[in-house]
Amino acid sequence: MTQKTHKTYYPEGTVLPKKLSHWVFVEPVLILENPHKVLYRSYQFSSFEQALRFMSTAADGPIAKFDHHPCWANSYNRLQIWLSTTQSGGQVTEKDIELASALEYLWETFEKKSDLTLS
Numbered sequence: 001m002t003q004k005t006h007k008t009y010y011p012e013g014t015v016l017p018k019k020l021s022h023w024v025f026v027e028p029v030l031i032l033e034n035p036h037k038v039l040y041r042s043y044q045f046s047s048f049e050q051a052l053r054f055m056s057t058a059a060d061g062p063i064a065k066f067d068h069h070p071c072w073a074n075s076y077n078r079l080q081i082w083l084s085t086t087q088s089g090g091q092v093t094e095k096d097i098e099l100a101s102a103l104e105y106l107w108e109t110f111e112k113k114s115d116l117t118l119s
Contacts, residue, residue: 016097023100025092029082031071036090038071038082039100043107045077054110055079062102066095 016023028035045051051074063070071082081103083096 017101019104020097020100022104026082029071029084031082031084031090032086034086034090036082036084036086037092038084039092039096040083041081041100041103043079043081045079048076050110051077051079054106057110058103058106062099062106066099066102068095068099070099 014025023039023041025037026040027037029038029040030036031038043051043054045054055072055074068083069086071084073080083092083100084090085093085095
């Protein structure tokens with residue numbers, strides 16, 4: 001299988017789409033013991049169960065669709081996500097921007113269905 005190369009995005013001069021206004025560029029973050037420049041977002045839910053439902057839906061939906069492996073952490077009702085593409089040397093790429101957009105769409109559908117709060 002041939003590895004797809006991804007155009008690298010980086011904060012210098014990069015403006016994220018308005019729908020990604022809650023995402024920020026952060027550097028460096030250690031992922032698998034290697035420094036990565038990442039796209040970061042934190043979500044806050046009404047409960048631990050809601051956070052887990054979101055993670056499960058994201059894993060089976062957009063994460064599987066984009067064949068991405070985000071770094072994420074969950075603590076009670078809070079979910080943090082760090083996106084970067086290892087195949088591009090730990091840079092933020094189109095793949096990360098697309099996944100962030102898909103996660104925002106998923107968040108909007110969750111927000112409409114339940115008592116979630118945005119952070």
